[in-house]
Amino acid sequence: MGFRITCRYVFVTGLIPEWKLAKSISGVTTVKIEFMKIWVKRATSAACAAVTCAVVVSSCALTDSSNTGAAAAIDAFATALSRQDAGGAANHTTAPGQAGETLTTTLRAMSAQQVDVDVDNPVEYSDGTATFEVTTKWTWGKDREFEASSEGTARKLSSGWKVTWDPAILHPGLTAGGHLREIRTDATPAPSVRSRSGKVFMHLEPIHEIVIDPARARDLPATVRAVAGVIAPIAPLITADVISAELAANPGKPVVAVALREPDLQVLAGDPAKITGVSVKRTERLVMADRRLSSPLEDGLTNYWQAIRDATAGWQVQLVNPGDRPRKLAGEQGPPGPDVLSTVDQGVQLTLGDAAVEVGQPATILALDAQTGAILGMAQNTYAADREIDIDKPYPVGKTLDPVFDAIGRLSESQPERAETLLDKLGLGVQFTVPGASVPTADQPGITTIGYRPNQTNMSMANMGALGVALARAAAGDPSSVPPFVLKNVPTKVTGGELGALEPALVAPILKAMTATATTGDASDLTRAPGLKALVGTNGPQGPGWFVGIQGGKVIVIYTEGEKSGTAALQVAQKYFTIK
Known part of the structure; x- marks a missing residue:
């Protein structure tokens, strides 16, 4: 041997x-x-x-084992576990079914980058048994690791040597039906998002998701009707037809019918958990402190908030046995993260929300401080939300910027590079990534690159907002442009060009044209907007339509889509000026 x-x-x-x-x-x-x-x-x-x-x-x-005997079986078990092969490791035990279930659950719950299993002191006895010691080290990177030592036994069966299955081989004290898990931990209290005045704008709150699982519903239409009836007092717009459409769009998959806050549960017309095929999943989510508010800025602010939460997150390895509280085995916890300080004005945000619902077609409205470029709020109606209209997606401007392009054309004297430089200084030729507002995705980088092509140009609402701020600052005697931003002390990234000082010969004719538009042109019917300067335009009969206004220390940008979108933009503007 x-x-x-x-x-x-x-x-x-x-x-x-x-x-x-x-x-x-x-x-x-x-x-x-x-x-x-x-x-x-x-x-x-x-x-x-x-x-x-x-x-x-x-x-x-067994100090130098061969390919047979107890040592070989023990080594095979350890090798399979090291490569996180639950089934392979289980097949080397006396109870493959039970072992496979525990090992699979533990490996998934631990989700380690690497597992190292070392066997020490294997001893084989003449009565067909063996003992050994095992050390399992779990590694996740970033200096996070956990090591557990335990003892195991093996038996010689008719099919050969097998490791005697006992969950404690993973960690002392682990019993049948239990598992190990590695979880994320977050410091308390959770940071909140603060408004311009320092009040809480968004905070972490318990959320209850009403989930319908078609696989568990014996009569799916009946389940859908029952859910719609239960949630009707708090969510009357989520009808059986709405839920059915969501299920049809995700065939065979569980869907969330509605997400409710804690107080909402008190006014339901029954217990949704008692409906066949329905479960209530409790989670936590960053939500508006004022339930009247909603904004497309929520995603960007949540994204930034989550980044802070992730940076201060801790970890913990737990032993979980049936009927017992999870027991901490190892872990560390970082300190609570700082609150996110935004420039959003809650009063302005509420006004914008009321203005956005004035029309029955996609409408989005953005407000900025005319001197600093701080974003005071952004709102849109459900039609715009369904179209996923965002602050940094480019859209056709049509004739909206004709006064701007005319001024650039005269000043640049048909020199393309000169024209590009002037566009950049006005905030039109550059690209903005606004922390707390921009949410880049795989197919939409969140910034826009344009060329100087009058009447064929796409702009984002961020670009149009920067233009309005640049012109407002010039009108107030400070001829320099600044980027829009929504987080205090967190700069916006500007690429593709440079902002800078604006020449009077550039801004004067634009401001003059904007004044004429507001007094005798397309925006002249607007009331309760003293001193308004505006750019108004569409990209043809089907839009989109734009409104860029400077008034009352603010820049207002409105983007609408659909037929007569130019008129729709003016309707939204009028609603804003009426209720501001």
Whole structure:
């Protein structure tokens, strides 16, 4: 055989507890044969004396194992576990089904980058059993690791040597049905998003998702009708037809019918969890503190908030046994993250929301501080939300910017590079990535690159907002452009060109044209907007339509889509000026 053998023969007379027997034959490391006789105190009872017997056990330390025997089986189990092959490891145990379930659950719940399993002191006995020690190290990167040491046994069956399955082989104390898991931990209290005045604008709040699982619903239409009836007092617009359409769009998959806050549960017309095929999933979400508010800025602010949350997150390894509270085995926790300080004005945000719903077609409205470029709010109606209109997506401007392009054309004297520079300074030729507002995706980088092509140009609402701010600053005596931003002390990234000082010869004719538009042109019917300067235009009969206005220390940008979108933009503007 390919390994050294260390044997100890133990002659035992009498009844000896298993723990003493195990202790008497463990820890042999040298090559020798030793005879030891252990006498047990004679029992006074005749019945005890009648059962006195002799036991002979031999042990062999497997220090250099070959490809057979207990060591091979133990090594195969450890190797499979190291490569996170739950099924492979389970097949080397005495209970593949139970082992496979526990190992699969643990490997998934631990989700480690690397698992290292080391076996020490394997000892094979002549009675067809073996013992070994095992150390399992779980590694996640970033200096996060967890190590557990335990003991195991093996048995020789008709099919060969197998590791005796016991969940404790993963960690002492783990029982049947239990598992190990690595979880993220977050410091408390969670940071909030603050408004311009320092009030809480968004905060973390418990959310209850009403989930319909078609696979569990015996009568899906009946389940849908029941859910719609239960949530009707709090969500009357989420009808059975709406839920059915969502299910049809995701065939066979569970869908969230509605997400409710804690107080909402008190006004439901029943318990949704009692409906067949329905479950209530509790989670947490960053939501508006004022339920009247909603904004396309929510995604960007949540994205930034989450980045802070992630940076301060901790971790924990837990032992989870059925019926017991999870037990912490290891982990660290970072400090609470700072609050996110935004420039959003809650009063302005509420006004924008009321203005956006004025028309029955996609409409989005953005407000900025005319001197700093701070975003004061952004709102849109459900039609625009369904179209996923965002602050940094480019859209056709049509004739909206004709006064701007005319001024650039005269000043640049048909020099393309000069024209591009002027566009950049006005905030039109550059690209903005606004932390807290921009949410780049795989197919939409969140910024826009344009060329100087009058009447064929696409602009984002961020570009149009920057233009309005640049012109407002010039009108107030500060002829320099600044980028829009929504987070205090967090700069906007500007690429594709440079902002800069604006020449009077550039801004004067644009401001003059904007004043004329507001007094005698397309925006002249607007009321309650003293001193308004505006750019208004569409990209043809089907739009889109734009409104860029400077008034009352603010820049207002409105983007609408659909037929007569120019008129729709003016309707939204009028609503804003009426209620601001």
